[in-house]
Amino acid sequence: MDAATVTSPRLTDLRARYQGLSGQALLEVMIRHEFAGKIAVVSSFGAESAVLLHMVAEIDPTTPVIFLNTGKLFGETLRYRDRLQERLGLTDIRAAGPHPADLMARDPNGTLWNADPDACCFVRKVLPLERALKGFEASITGRKRFQTSARTGMDPIEEEAVRGTGEPGSATGTRFKLNPLAYWGQEELERYTDANRLPRHPLVKDGYLSIGCMPCTERVPEGGSYRDGRWVGRDKDECGIHLPLNTGGDGI
Known part of the structure; x- marks a missing residue:
């Protein structure tokens, strides 16, 4: 099972009922109604994170x-x-990190x-996120279609296999991803950020357009594309937390 193949009756129903909704309108129904008390936001607090977090905070800052x-x-x-956190009034930010034993x-x-780098992402991102999302029925991401080739066909409402925290590539069920x-x-x-006077990540003005871990993030040269500063020189443009279980490597 993976995000490209998992399709349940509930996924079909959600897509049919909320077709055409995006942004805060989609978040409103998902946070308050469909997954009330069973949904979490996944945020890197990177270059564009303030937009999604502001929308969520306007609906329910808890x-x-x-x-x-x-x-x-x-x-x-x-x-x-x-x-x-201070600006938006978010009251429940949970830091998830790699387990010392891993x-x-x-x-x-x-x-x-x-x-x-794939194995590093698996230990430091994939496994910690799966542990942190245990018990939630849905997660919210800030992904956009323009960011990477793997995201160009992304739907606003997805269902994905839940990764096991044991053997790489194992699955234990499904979870919805919004x-x-x-x-x-x-x-x-940009318009949303300006209209709501949201603070920008301080590294953006220094040429960092997509911001991840320090060793694997570089400035983007003038005229470069959005993800040119990530994993420079590597055949890699995703950390793995949003990729199917069967894409190779350590389950990433």
Whole structure:
């Protein structure tokens, strides 16, 4: 099972009933009605995170926000998280990080990002997120179709296999995934940010257009595309938390 093949009667029903909804309108029905008390936001507190988080806070600021603290983030990202929490009034930000036993077994020296970035993402992002989402029926992401080739066909409402936290590639059920900004582009994001006077990630003005972990994120040269600063020189443009279970590597 993976996000490309999982299709249940409920998914078909949700897509039929809410076809055409996006942004805050889609979030409203999902947070307040369809998955009330069983939904969480997944946020990197990166370059565009303020838009989604502001929408969620306007609906229900107590909605859990899962923040993947990989141990390799920019200090600016951590400070930006704190600033947004204060500005938006978010009351339940949950930091999820790699388990010490996983790091000891797979990345004892902290250099796995250089030798095998897919494995590093699996230990520091994929496994911690699956543990953090246990018990939730749905997650909310800030993904957009324009970001990567893997996201160009993304639907605002998806259903994905729930990853097991044991053997890579294992699945234990399904969970819904909501992408309310799927059809948004850079212009819409900029307009929303300006209209609501949202603070911007401090690294954006320095040329970081997509911001992840410090060792694997670089400035984008003038005229470069959105993801050119991520995993430079690698055949990689996704960390793995949004990819199907069967895409190779360590289940990522």
